[in-house]
Amino acid sequence: xxxxxxxxxxxxxxxxxxxxxxxxxxxxxxxxxxxxxxxxxxxxxxxxxxxxxxxxxxxxxxxxxxxxxxxxxxxxxxxxxxxxxxxxxxxxxxxxxxxxxxxxxxx
Amino acid sequence: xxxxxxxxxxxxxxxxxxxxxxxxxxxxxxxxxxxxxxxxxxxxxxxxxxxxxxxxxxxxxxxxxxxxxxxxxxxxxxxxxxxxxxxxxxxxxxxxxxxxxxxxxxxxxxxxxxxxxx
Numbered sequence: 440x441x442x443x444x445x446x447x448x449x450x451x452x453x454x455x456x457x458x459x460x461x462x463x464x465x466x467x468x469x470x471x472x473x474x475x476x477x478x479x480x481x482x483x484x485x486x487x488x489x490x491x492x493x494x495x496x497x498x499x500x501x502x503x504x505x506x507x508x509x510x511x512x513x514x515x516x517x518x519x520x521x522x523x524x525x526x527x528x529x530x531x532x533x534x535x536x537x538x539x540x541x542x543x544x545x546x
Numbered sequence: 547x548x549x550x551x552x553x554x555x556x557x558x559x560x561x562x563x564x565x566x567x568x569x570x571x572x573x574x575x576x577x578x579x580x581x582x583x584x585x586x587x588x589x590x591x592x593x594x595x596x597x598x599x600x601x602x603x604x605x606x607x608x609x610x611x612x613x614x615x616x617x618x619x620x621x622x623x624x625x626x627x628x629x630x631x632x633x634x635x636x637x638x639x640x641x642x643x644x645x646x647x648x649x650x651x652x653x654x655x656x657x658x659x660x661x662x663x664x
Contacts, residue, residue: 481654493650535593
């Protein structure tokens with residue numbers, strides 16, 4: 440199986456831009472998905488197929504990809520964005536893997 | 547309104563078996579695959595496996611092979627996840643979700659808390 444590596448934590452002040460990276464060899468060939476999870480709640484998908492944003496997700500959430508690294512960018516961070524963020528991808532055999540998660544703290 | 551409603555919390559002894567249900571409503575059940583994800587207390591998300599709700603094909607994470615079975619009952623639009631030989635490391639919140647790793651729509655169940663005691 441493969442691994443996806445995320446930073447354990449990212450901190451930003453309100454209104455700033457947060458960038459959360461996710462690295463893994465599989466990302467060069469497979470799409471990445473991003474989920475946010477607030478305490479006590481089920482995850483919510485915020486980005487799919489590297490850069491697509493589901494309906495209902497604010498435009499301040501965006502995704503990008505370069506080689507074996509994908510990045511979730513949150514522009515103009517708000518207090519409500521404080522959550523755990525997970526990247527996810529799938530290998531060629533259909534095995535799905537999550538990154539370890541990044542705790543976003545809004546200062 | 548789409549809903550995935552999971553069965554209630556369970557407390558199990560080590561070595562026992564567990565079966566969690568996930569009842570779907572508000573959409574055509576066979577349109578989206580169902581994935582099971584679990585999350586141990588204070589830990590990250592772990593993919594357990596996936597079932598094709600159209601033909602019943604499954605794929606499981608290697609570490610659970612032989613202990614996990616995912617099934618569906620299309621007559622009641624319900625997915626099931628059975629886990630046998632429970633160990634303390636199986637203590638977690640278990641979620642069912644549609645279309646994970648595919649794209650929208652992602653509908654998540656409310657989660658089922660499973661506690662395994664020795």
